[in-house]
Amino acid sequence: MEALSPIRLSQPTWTRVIKRDGSQAPFDAERIRSAIARAGRAAGELDDETARQLTSLVLDALKSRLADGIPDIEQIQDQVELALMDAGFYRTARAYIAYREQHRRLRRDRQAMVDAIGSVNEYLDREDWRINANANQGYSLGGLILNVAGKVTANYWLSHVYPEKIGAAHREADIHIHDLDMLAGYCAGWSLRTLLQEGFNGVPGKVEASPPRHLSSAVGQMVNFLGTLQNEWAGAQAFSSFDTYLAPFVRKDGLSYQEVRQNIQEFIYNLNVPSRWGSQTPFTNVTFDWVCPEDLRAQVPLIAGEEMPFRYGDLQAEMDLINRAYIEVMSEGDAKGRVFTFPIPTYNMTPDFPWDSANAERLFAMTAKYGLPYFQNFINSELQPNMVRSMCCRLQLDLRELLKRGNGLFGSAEQTGSIGVVTVNCARLGYLHKQDKEGLHRRLDELLAMAKDSLEIKRKVIQRHMDTGLFPYSKRYLGTLRNHFSTIGVNGINEMIRNFTGDGENITTEFGHGFAVELLDHVRERMLAFQEETGHMYNLEATPAEGTTYRFAKEDRKRFPGILQAGFPDKPYYTNSSQLPVGFTDDPFEALERQEVLQAKYTGGTVLHLYMGERISSAEACKRLVRRALERFRLPYITVTPTFSICPVHGYLAGEHPFCPVCDQERLAEKRGRLSA
Numbered sequence: 088m089e090a091l092s093p094i095r096l097s098q099p100t101w102t103r104v105i106k107r108d109g110s111q112a113p114f115d116a117e118r119i120r121s122a123i124a125r126a127g128r129a130a131g132e133l134d135d136e137t138a139r140q141l142t143s144l145v146l147d148a149l150k151s152r153l154a155d156g157i158p159d160i161e162q163i164q165d166q167v168e169l170a171l172m173d174a175g176f177y178r179t180a181r182a183y184i185a186y187r188e189q190h191r192r193l194r195r196d197r198q199a200m201v202d203a204i205g206s207v208n209e210y211l212d213r214e215d216w217r218i219n220a221n222a223n224q225g226y227s228l229g230g231l232i233l234n235v236a237g238k239v240t241a242n243y244w245l246s247h248v249y250p251e252k253i254g255a256a257h258r259e260a261d262i263h264i265h266d267l268d269m270l271a272g273y274c275a276g277w278s279l280r281t282l283l284q285e286g287f288n289g290v291p292g293k294v295e296a297s298p299p300r301h302l303s304s305a306v307g308q309m310v311n312f313l314g315t316l317q318n319e320w321a322g323a324q325a326f327s328s329f330d331t332y333l334a335p336f337v338r339k340d341g342l343s344y345q346e347v348r349q350n351i352q353e354f355i356y357n358l359n360v361p362s363r364w365g366s367q368t369p370f371t372n373v374t375f376d377w378v379c380p381e382d383l384r385a386q387v388p389l390i391a392g393e394e395m396p397f398r399y400g401d402l403q404a405e406m407d408l409i410n411r412a413y414i415e416v417m418s419e420g421d422a423k424g425r426v427f428t429f430p431i432p433t434y435n436m437t438p439d440f441p442w443d444s445a446n447a448e449r450l451f452a453m454t455a456k457y458g459l460p461y462f463q464n465f466i467n468s469e470l471q472p473n474m475v476r477s478m479c480c481r482l483q484l485d486l487r488e489l490l491k492r493g494n495g496l497f498g499s500a501e502q503t504g505s506i507g508v509v510t511v512n513c514a515r516l517g518y519l520h521k522q523d524k525e526g527l528h529r530r531l532d533e534l535l536a537m538a539k540d541s542l543e544i545k546r547k548v549i550q551r552h553m554d555t556g557l558f559p560y561s562k563r564y565l566g567t568l569r570n571h572f573s574t575i576g577v578n579g580i581n582e583m584i585r586n587f588t589g590d591g592e593n594i595t596t597e598f599g600h601g602f603a604v605e606l607l608d609h610v611r612e613r614m615l616a617f618q619e620e621t622g623h624m625y626n627l628e629a630t631p632a633e634g635t636t637y638r639f640a641k642e643d644r645k646r647f648p649g650i651l652q653a654g655f656p657d658k659p660y661y662t663n664s665s666q667l668p669v670g671f672t673d674d675p676f677e678a679l680e681r682q683e684v685l686q687a688k689y690t691g692g693t694v695l696h697l698y699m700g701e702r703i704s705s706a707e708a709c710k711r712l713v714r715r716a717l718e719r720f721r722l723p724y725i726t727v728t729p730t731f732s733i734c735p736v737h738g739y740l741a742g743e744h745p746f747c748p749v750c751d752q753e754r755l756a757e758k759r760g761r762l763s764a
Contacts (some may be wrong), residue, residue: 100150104683105159107194109259109646114158119145123167125188130178144170206235229366237268244270248548260642261515262534263578263635264541265508266321266411268644270557272549272571273324273508278501279314279332284389287312289563300391302336302347306354312560313430316360317369319558320504323431325372327501330409331379334402335388335395348412355416359427371430374463375410377446378439379403417603418453426457433461436717440466442710451713452706458728461694466717476760503570505691507545509629510576511640513606514661517583518650528609529588535575535610539617539625542573548621573623574691574754575614576630578639579661580606581668585651594662595671595681603665607688614690625693629664633642636661664693675712675727679720688721695722699729 094433104114120135120142127133133141146168149158164187171180208214210231244267245254258265266273287308288295299305313324326332337347363369384400413432420426434450441447454460511534520527539570550568553561580603581594592599607627614625640659643650652659653668665685672678675697686693697716703709709727716725734747 089172101157102154103157104163105157107160111157114128116142119163119167122186123171126171126183127176127179129186130176130182132176132179136175138614141167141170141174141176144174184270188445203235206238207231210234221607222307225361225366227361227366229361232492233268233366235345240270241267249541249544253537253544255536256534260512260639262512262538263510263632263638265630265635269321270552271319271321272545272561272568273320273505273574274324275316275320275504275561275565275571276325276327276501277316279309279326279328280501281564282308282312284392287315290559295560298391300334301340302333302342302350303353305333305336306350310354310357311322313358313371314369314672315560316564317363317371319561322505323370323372325374325504327374328376328380328383328411329373330406331383331399331402332388333374333409334399334405335390337396337405338397338402339390339395341689342408344408344412347408348416351412352408352480354428355413355430358429359421368429371480373430373435374433374435376435377405377406378437378441383507407444411449414446414449414453417459418449418456420457426459431461433460433463435463436713442714447710448706451710454727455703455706455712455729456711457675458699458726461724461726462713462716462717464723464725466719467721475670483670502565503572505574505626505628506549506568506571507542508574508576508628508630509541510578510632510635511535511538512579512643512661513577514579514582514586514639514650514652517586518647521587521589531606531609532613535613538575539573539621542575542625543621543623546571548574564569569623570692571624574626574628574630575610576628576632576691577607577610577664578630578632578636580665581662582651582653590651594665594667595667600681600685603685604688607665607685611688611690627689628691629661629666629686629689629693632661632668634664664689666695675699675716679716679722683720683722686724694724694726696726696728699727703727 102114103111122139123141124133124135124138127138144162148166148170149163153162168180168184168187171177171183176638206319213226244264245257247711249257251263251266256262257267261334283305284298284299288297296304296311299308309326313326316324320329336342342350359368359369361368362642366388379400379402386399388395388397388399417427417432427570450460506512511531516527516530516534520530546568552558553565553568556562581599583606584599584602585593585601588598592602593601610627614627617625618625637658637660640652640654640661644652644659653662654660665682665688667678667681672681678695682695686695696711704714711723712729
């Protein structure tokens with residue numbers, strides 16, 4: 088090897104170094120010399136003075152490569168390896184590479200370890216963002232257990248399943264891989280018809296039930312089914328055609344309205360009990376046809392294997408009883424007037440919807456009061472109810488994509504969902520690529536590719552575990568994930584535009600709106616490419632991002648102090664998907680006009696909330712609002728969201744009230760708490 092001349096360490100032009108987490112630290116050349124010297128001693132190949140000389144060569148090479156830039160840790164270590172190899176110290180180079188790999192593994196293992204005591208304390212002190220990540224999970228002992236176990240599962244995914252690059256992208260908040268705390272798929276729609284005709288059974292060693300003969304046993308099996316399957320999935324569990332498929336039981340037994348109502352009340356109440364792991368209520372959705380779908384009208388129902396002497400199309404009166412009962416129970420709420428959160432009702436609004444019927448009056452009275460229903464728009468759309476089924480509160484599925492699968496529209500409709508969701512941090516893209524659209528799209532493509540890779544890995548993992556029995560009921564009633572979508576979402580498009588333009592534009596301006604449309608079109612094109620590449624279905628979703636929006640903003644605030652965000656300095660957030668900024672308008676039709684084009688870009692699912700400052704004045708006013716929205720605009724999915732409060736003593740209160748205007752119960756409790764403290 089060539090001898091090195093004695094030289095002093097040259098002075099670099101930088102004083103800082105970029106760490107692996109993106110933050111900066113003071114630069115210390117002595118740390119480079121020390122690492123080289125340790126490797127040299129381990130190899131028995133060089134002394135401290137030679138290590139000093141090699142360090143000077145490393146600094147000179149970095150100055151030449153970086154000019155006025157700041158080096159990062161990986162660049163420095165790469166240059167050390169090159170310097171050792173160029174100088175002929177091959178054994179030392181191997182020792183240094185081994186040392187570097189050892190520390191990489193230690194970092195990975197530290198990331199994978201969960202601090203048990205810290206995790207418990209973070210939950211008890213409510214300091215963990217995950218506590219608020221799911222609106223369906225309350226603060227409880229079950230929540231504590233799920234939170235701590237969820238961290239272990241999340242680290243298993245990130246450190247032992249996904250490649251390091253994907254794990255780093257999630258940890259550094261370039262993307263967010265949803266539901267990492269569950270070794271499970273995202274959401275699923277099930278065939279209510281199959282359950283009612285076959286019964287809840289078929290899993291070895293578990294209690295079995297024959298097909299139900301009466302409405303009471305039918306709703307009992309439905310509750311057990313949804314609760315059980317919820318334990319095998321992270322997100323929503325759904326039934327379609329709720330009223331159509333239950334109507335035969337009402338006709339067969341000649342049930343009165345009160346009997347129907349009692350059964351529906353038991354169904355709703357039992358699905359709102361926090362029986363799911365983590366003290367959660369099962370996340371459930373039921374879709375109502377309201378009018379029997381055309382493809383079912385001539386079909387004969389089966390009850391306990393026996394053909395009924397009527398067709399589904401003959402049961403409009405029974406469907407009306409079921410719809411009336413569901414609406415009235417949901418409208419009344421529980422014993423204290425609190426709203427029932429689940430099952431989320433979705434109504435298929437078709438051209439033959441009876442707007443002036445008594446049930447319609449009840450539906451819009453409930454909507455005006457609580458804003459519970461979601462409305463699926465088949466009025467101003469080319470799609471028909473038998474072509475699109477709602478799988479959960481955000482996932483809208485165009486089943487024409489499934490025709491090439493050869494499974495038929497109806498069967499596939501009820502056996503699909505989403506394997507997983509990955510959301511892209513768009514606000515950061517706007518900040519890092521200010522006024523550089525090509526650079527922004529290049530980085531976006533890199534993140535989308537990582538999202539695709541993570542979803543393909545997850546699909547294989549979940550399918551393998553389903554095949555080996557980890558999800559026994561999903562295996563019994565589903566069997567395969569081939570009809571499940573891989574879902575990619577976006578977050579913070581408004582803040583992306585603000586940062587990209589230096590706060591000169593936002594999503595409400597002409598430029599900003601066009602920029603958002605262009606970005607969503609770009610993502611849609613990538614989805615098509617992913618489908619062709621993998622043979623699996625992909626879709627673009629306006630992900631809810633209940634906790635993700637705060638996590639993205641919090642991580643960006645640490646890394647990029649100058650980034651533009653919504654909210655307050657101590658509680659920043661990003662606007663969901665491509666929604667309007669919070670508080671931008673209280674005019675629902677302005678919101679509809681500004682969002683119509685954007686909402687239609689989502690192939691996986693979206694919902695536009697029409698926010699109201701208080702309860703809508705009447706059912707008639709609510710009906711006019713919904714009807715105009717569905718007939719004038721092509722948005723696929725809307726919901727009306729009035730503002731209301733619940734007093735523990737007096738129940739429902741229209742509008743926002745921090746304290747009950749009647750009894751001041753919360754304020755008195757607050758005062759008593761301060762006095763006792």
